[in-house]
Amino acid sequence: MLIQESLSVQEKLEILSDAAKYDVACTSSGVDRKGKAGTIGNASKAGICHSFSADGRCISLLKILFTNQCIYDCKYCINRSSNDVVRTAFTPEEVCQLTIQFYRRNYIEGLFLSSGVLTSADYTMDLIYQTLKKLREEYHFHGYIHVKAIPGADPLLIEKTGFLADRMSINLELPTAEGLKKLAPGKNRDKILKPMKQIQNGIVTNRFELMEYKKAPAFVPAGQSTQMIVGATPENDYQMMMVAEALYKNYDLKRVFYSAFVPVNQDSSLPALPGGPPLLREHRLYQADWLMRFYGFQAGELLSEDRPNFNVLLDPKCDWALRHLEQFPVEVNRADYFTLLRVPGMGVKSVKRIIAARRSGILDFEALKKMGVVLKRAHYFITCSGRMMYPVKIEEDYISRHLVGEERRSVWDISSSNTYRQLSLFDDTSLSTQVNSGGIVV
């Protein structure tokens, strides 16, 4: 494998951003940092999107690989060592220049630096560290940096890098150890989980330091994240959710990202996906992920061994509510925060508004609409002053029939985003949609 030295920065940027695009995490959130005289940049807690690419994903960070050369041969990856693609690498100087010049023009919110493994894990991690050090200390960059920890790298290097970055991530790639063994022969689960634990411990220790000395340098202040590929191996949604839940609980992760598998390589051990990437399944996983992080749901409530995959026709919250009709309807003027959060059609913001508004008076359905409650879903599950909006039977079949009608359009939008088709009266009306094992509508 030869590194092309003679490429221009344009060509390098094209190759190395193209190679980085399958990494989903492009968030710039999690840390609020004011600007400082003599430096360039700040960070905002909510994150800022600067542009959107043609696939509708946000461009927040300059997402690039340091090099696309790699010693590993992971089956799903475009940069695997057995692929015949042009290999190249940035110099630290080039990465810094690009970041600063893009940042000044407000094209980006910061840098996302990942890399293929060049020579060895330690060598690559050191290159990344040197780049960040240059960017922070020579170029005085004060904005957001998200960096990948290379599995198997020296813990000392990871620690030193962590003091320069805002967020670190190590990709779990596949939810189970068997899947990893099959598709990523060079990696193993232990190599991935060890640095994850180390970063977690670093963040906790740092929190205590910051309590005592306000000026102590911050270690990975925006937390760590990871990514799992959806649909490359036969794991079901239940297994994915259990893994995600364990990561949130045991490793204090800020985010778990799910990436619908895009077949970039032809390989006998990879599934063929004639219907395109499993976008609907990815969408359902994200919906459930939000339910776990902000709505107080447990993975075990949403799915179980007997029902291991999400309902294709209904979102996970509606699906849960329909199976627990004994808890509904809920009285909006009296129910507590967590009960309200479980009502389909209500979210964190609308529930907070409800709680604030009902202190000064009784709410009716008209008022709920103003708070941002989606009544077309919520009205089956709530009462205002003891009355429902319409006379509704609290009965699973009746409600699900109505809800599925609402949801069908968005399901169709997601699962067939790339196909054009003449709509006919009878196309989408049958409920007996076929579903294959991956949870994809065919």
Added chain:
Amino acid sequence: MKTIYLCDSSIEGILSGVYTAWASRKGHDNVKLRLKDDGATMELFCQYEEVPVDSQKADKVITAIRNKISEEAYEVVYKAALSNDMERADKIYRLLIYGFRVGAGVVSMLQNQAVYDIFQMCRFVDNETHLLTGFVRFTEMEGDLLVGRIGPKNDVIVLLAPHFADRLSGENWVLYDVNRKKAVLHPAYRHWYLTDFLPSDWEDKIVKTSVEDEYEDLFKRFRKSISIKERTNPICQLNHMPLRYRPYMPEFSQGLRDV
């Protein structure tokens, strides 16, 4: 007979109108506030009265809001005054009537129509400000100067300026609102200030450093190569980045759509 007070569209103008209407003691139902330049048809059987901008009156109203309602309410009124709603003067007046009656809790009483109107306006202003913190594009000009042009619906330039002053404190930059012909100027390492006294040909006087900025081109290539072909989804892109922001972005200089 109803009296309609015509006020200036600035926050001072609106609050002077609020003061005058209130002090007239004609009863809240018998007065109405309108902006001088709202372009709406005049009503019959009404008395029209113009209100000059009076910063003393405006200050009195501001002090009253801060002391008798809350600091948050003042922030809400300020943002509502920046909105592009043509009836914002009257909506602010209606909010204040209710606010002076119920006190600090007023901003969360969304069930009240007056509060809800203001809430919607503020949400629009906040959302547009947030989007623009990302969508502003600076172009490098000769003499170490960055120039960004925006065409927002609401008058958000004063809300945007602190963000960029904090972020690019060491740069000379100008942020220009094309629709309102006013600009925020920020000399490096100093405070920013707002001005609407710009000579009409100021844009012609400064020249781009080079005709084709190397980094503009790099960013265009980056945007193209970062997109995954199998996931192409123009509707999703449109939802997140409406067309009206795109004419001011160099990456869309060849056309407003990617696909």
